[in-house]
Amino acid sequence: MSPRPKVGLELIEILEAGAEIADQKGIQDVTLANLAKKLGIRPPSLYNHFDGLGGLRKELAIYGIERLYEVLAPAAIGVSGDEAVMMISKAYVNFVRKHPGIYEATLMAPDMEDEEVQIAGSKIVELTVRVLQAYKLEGDTALHAVRGLRSILHGFSSLEKSGGFKMALDLDESFEMIIQAYINGIRYQ
Amino acid sequence: MSPRPKVGLELIEILEAGAEIADQKGIQDVTLANLAKKLGIRPPSLYNHFDGLGGLRKELAIYGIERLYEVLAPAAIGVSGDEAVMMISKAYVNFVRKHPGIYEATLMAPDMEDEEVQIAGSKIVELTVRVLQAYKLEGDTALHAVRGLRSILHGFSSLEKSGGFKMALDLDESFEMIIQAYINGIRYQ
DNA sequence: TTGTTAAAACTAATACCGTTAGTTATAATT
């Protein structure tokens, strides 16, 4: 009633292999064929672990969101206010710089409304809400502010990743200035 | 020395057909097979107009950036300062809401460093620079500020499009508050 | 008017992908 396979792959190993392909060669190279080759099995065998390519994308999205959360959470420890916002913001862009493929996978779930995906994402939202509580925003303002920070972080990261910022201008300087401007704007909302 | 084909498709017609597929069924349905079917020709015939799927993506990206610029440019006419920033910002998100597929195509060029793609995008950057000149930002600050506004616009739009904002909270209210906060933050930079 | 030429269509074939169906081997439990 509790069997064992020839190879006995665990889902986490598969996701780590997929994440490695994504970071090294880009998310478009995360195919069932490439993944199976890396794992030393045949493509159809992967269907024992998830429901096809769509299923893989969903699992990989959750995996990526959790990895991102693990980086963000410690960044906000022991600091508060502007400093806390700046710390998690820098942690966010550094994660995308280090793991562009995993971050891309984060946004490639077939259905972002999926409950498991939402649950993983809500942890990041809640973390951001806590960090922004220092500004004592009233009512829905705090939630709007969270959306704003997420927009900046995601927008900056993905534009940087895809080469959207062409000009010879220091990216870290841009980022710090942008975050600081947004913080200042929120405080006097 | 100047021939004519049976059908005589022009590149612009092909791109419009591709844009229609992208907006109606999603960018993943913009395949050479679907595009050829819609145009009433065979897939290999498309190679007479662009260099394969990669070439189509590049052309479609430029097409999309130009359509976006055409919407942004008039939005900033006759207004200045905060109002101008708010106008082009709203024009941006409304474009993405109306043409999600075309906007997605904007970011799917195989090489964002490509000169033609860069030229198309630089027009939007220059437009934004002009709008932000009202704030008399000194030195590189203006360029950093442009990056910030682009980050917000792109981040908000793509998160909204992909269902990243789950909570039952008015999206337009969020957007206006975010832009206003950023503007305020920039002014007192 | 006729012949040439270049563009843009076509057919045929290949390789790769995801997917399904059905089968086999493994290893823990009974």
Next chain:
DNA sequence: AATTATAACTAACGGTATTAGTTTTAACAA
């Protein structure tokens, strides 16, 4: 030692982009 559930496998199908080679079309030149 027999059972059983898991996870591997092979084989086959349909869809995809792509290449090679061919044919049709229509403008230009003679």
